[in-house]
Amino acid sequence: MVLVVAQAVLGAQLPMIFIMGGLAGQMLASNKCFATLPISLIVLGSVFTAPVISQIMQRHGRRFGFSLGALGGGLGALLCAVALYYRSFSLFLLGSLLTGVYMSAQAFYRFAAADTASEAFRPKAISYVMAGGLFSAVFGPQLFKASVDIFATPFVGAYVAAIILNLLGVFIFLGLKIPVPEVAQLGNNSGRSRPQLLRTPRILVAIVCAMVSYSLMNLVMTSVPLAMVESGFKSSMAADIVMSHVLAMFIPSFFTGHLITRFGSGKVIASGLLILSGAGLVALNGVELDNFFVTLVLLGVGWNFSFIGATAMLTAAHTPQEQGRLQGMNDMLVFGMVTLASLSSGGLMNCSGSSPVAGWQAVNYAMVPFLVLAGVALLWLSRSERLWKKGH
Numbered sequence: 001m002v003l004v005v006a007q008a009v010l011g012a013q014l015p016m017i018f019i020m021g022g023l024a025g026q027m028l029a030s031n032k033c034f035a036t037l038p039i040s041l042i043v044l045g046s047v048f049t050a051p052v053i054s055q056i057m058q059r060h061g062r063r064f065g066f067s068l069g070a071l072g073g074g075l076g077a078l079l080c081a082v083a084l085y086y087r088s089f090s091l092f093l094l095g096s097l098l099t100g101v102y103m104s105a106q107a108f109y110r111f112a113a114a115d116t117a118s119e120a121f122r123p124k125a126i127s128y129v130m131a132g133g134l135f136s137a138v139f140g141p142q143l144f145k146a147s148v149d150i151f152a153t154p155f156v157g158a159y160v161a162a163i164i165l166n167l168l169g170v171f172i173f174l175g176l177k178i179p180v181p182e183v184a185q186l187g188n189n190s191g192r193s194r195p196q197l198l199r200t201p202r203i204l205v206a207i208v209c210a211m212v213s214y215s216l217m218n219l220v221m222t223s224v225p226l227a228m229v230e231s232g233f234k235s236s237m238a239a240d241i242v243m244s245h246v247l248a249m250f251i252p253s254f255f256t257g258h259l260i261t262r263f264g265s266g267k268v269i270a271s272g273l274l275i276l277s278g279a280g281l282v283a284l285n286g287v288e289l290d291n292f293f294v295t296l297v298l299l300g301v302g303w304n305f306s307f308i309g310a311t312a313m314l315t316a317a318h319t320p321q322e323q324g325r326l327q328g329m330n331d332m333l334v335f336g337m338v339t340l341a342s343l344s345s346g347g348l349m350n351c352s353g354s355s356p357v358a359g360w361q362a363v364n365y366a367m368v369p370f371l372v373l374a375g376v377a378l379l380w381l382s383r384s385e386r387l388w389k390k391g392h
Contacts, residue, residue: 009165017039025089032351039218046339047339049101050331053328076100107335108331126312132250133250140246191322197318213272213303213307215341215370218345224245224292224295241289273378284365
């Protein structure tokens with residue numbers, strides 16, 4: 001319940017940040033090709049801190065690590081607010097980088113849900129915690145619209161709201177009770193090394209599918225506010241569309257865990273990849289409001305199936321002693337890919353075509369090779385496991 005509440009309350013800042021990150025970057029940057037660089041640096045901050053946060057949690061527990069993440073998010077939001085007031089793009093980038101500390105910590109909520117769950121309940125526990133994002137999906141965009149114009153400088157009020165959310169998070173985590181993992185004693189089995197873990201087929205495929213699903217979701221979502229504003233829609237309408245997207249990301253969580261238990265993580269991941277493909281096809285079909293709406297709803301559902309499926313596949317493939325190194329490595333790789341996607345999003349949208357429509361199409365065409373990669377990886381895993389069963 002603590003993790004669900006944390007996902008709901010603290011998670012509200014992420015849709016806010018992704019709505020205004022590109023718009024504020026476009027306002028501050030001298031070169032519009034770098035409009036989405038602040039979002040890229042948020043994710044880059046996650047890349048740098050994921051292994052560190054994971055090891056901190058391995059040594060000092062989930063509560064300490066999550067509280068540290070909330071404080072990092074609050075400091076990042078404070079720097080962004082100051083940067084907007086002084087119109088400093090470089091300070092805004094620094095604040096965005098620190099915001100990544102929160103994003104990194106939040107990504108471990110799903111792993112923490114599995115820490116004390118039975119093998120049968122694990123996919124459902126992960127799914128329920130992710131479902132906490134349902135509240136943040138509604139609350140975040142509405143909080144953005146209510147706070148964005150409180151101060152004379154655009155977006156400052158929304159960042160002040162994000163500071164408050166992070167401070168609330170520190171108090172929420174006081175109620176979290178998850179045992180600190182036992183430290184392996186000298187001479188005991190501490191588990192596989194990182195290279196050995198990556199050579200395990202299920203772990204490798206889980207990481208690849210998580211990288212592809214999260215990065216493609218970020219690639220398209222980051223460009224949507226820019227594409228909508230350039231197509232003549234208001235930023236408030238973009239906020240509503242992003243809200244529908246985040247709802248679609250988390251509503252399926254009420255039954256995704258049950259689907260994984262019944263059909264297996266591989267089939268659920270494959271379904272998610274197919275839905276992501278459908279999102280790209282709808283986006284390429286036009287820039288009307290309905291196209292943006294359907295694209296982001298499909299994008300959210302596809303992400304939910306493929307990302308939660310990949311998480312369930314990963315958590316079933318390691319021991320408690322391997323938890324810190326594998327989960328940290330996983331999120332470092334995932335958010336590394338997401339960083340490239342968010343950075344590419346602004347370049348593709350603003351600098352790859354003669355018009356906003358051409359840029360939007362370039363964003364969606366970029367999904368194709370990565371969807372093929374994840375699909376091939378799943379087929380390879382299925383074939384490898386069938387051959388292994390025949391041999392044994």
